[in-house]
Amino acid sequence: MAVIRWILGRLxxxxxxxxxxxxxxxxPELQExxxxxTAQLALYQFKACPFxxxxxxxxxxxTLNIETRDAKGDAQHREALLAxxxxxxxxxxxxxxxxxxxxxxxxxxEIIGYxxxxxxxxxxxxx
Ligand SMILES: N[C@@H](CCC(=O)N[C@@H](CS)C(=O)NCC(=O)O)C(=O)O
Numbered sequence: 763m764a765v766i767r768w769i770l771g772r773l774x775x776x777x778x779x780x781x782x783x784x785x786x787x788x789x790p791e792l793q794e795x796x797x798x799x800t801a802q803l804a805l806y807q808f809k810a811c812p813f814x815x816x817x818x819x820x821x822x823x824x825t826l827n828i829e830t831r832d833a834k835g836d837a838q839h840r841e842a843l844l845a846x847x848x849x850x851x852x853x854x855x856x857x858x859x860x861x862x863x864x865x866x867x868x869x870x871x872e873i874i875g876y877x878x879x880x881x882x883x884x885x886x887x888x889x
Pocket of ligand 1 (some may be wrong): 808811812813850851852853868869870871
């Protein structure tokens with residue numbers, strides 16, 4: 763079973779690498795501003811988890827530069843996920859607020875929805 767899971771994981775990574783989305787190109791000042799906002803985020807993930815691949819592809823497609831943290835191989839990140847989020851389940855987005863507090867968002871679709879709403883919607887006065 764572990765071998766089959768390993769093979770499937772490699773296959774997912776291979777397909778992901780072969781079909782990687784290009785990523786939007788923004789004017790540098792716009793990208794820098796976006797990067798400053800997304801610096802408060804971290805994605806806890808496993809490399810070969812299909813739900814994590816889904817979120818990482820979304821990040822790449824929209825050029826959202828968000829730090830990814832390996833919650834499988836890195837014991838510190840794994841402990842932080844368990845302590846902060848309450849369980850070892852990935853993907854999980856850690857959202858830090860201005861006061862240094864954090865919110866832990868599970869579920870790939872929820873994460874993508876949050877990122878779309880927070881960072882990819884045009885400002886109301888730009889519509
Ligand atoms: N519905 C979830 C599924 C996430 C999921 O099943 N992740 C697996 C790794 S691929 C996991 O963390 N399993 C550990 C667990 O559920 O305790 C999503 O879309 O994010």
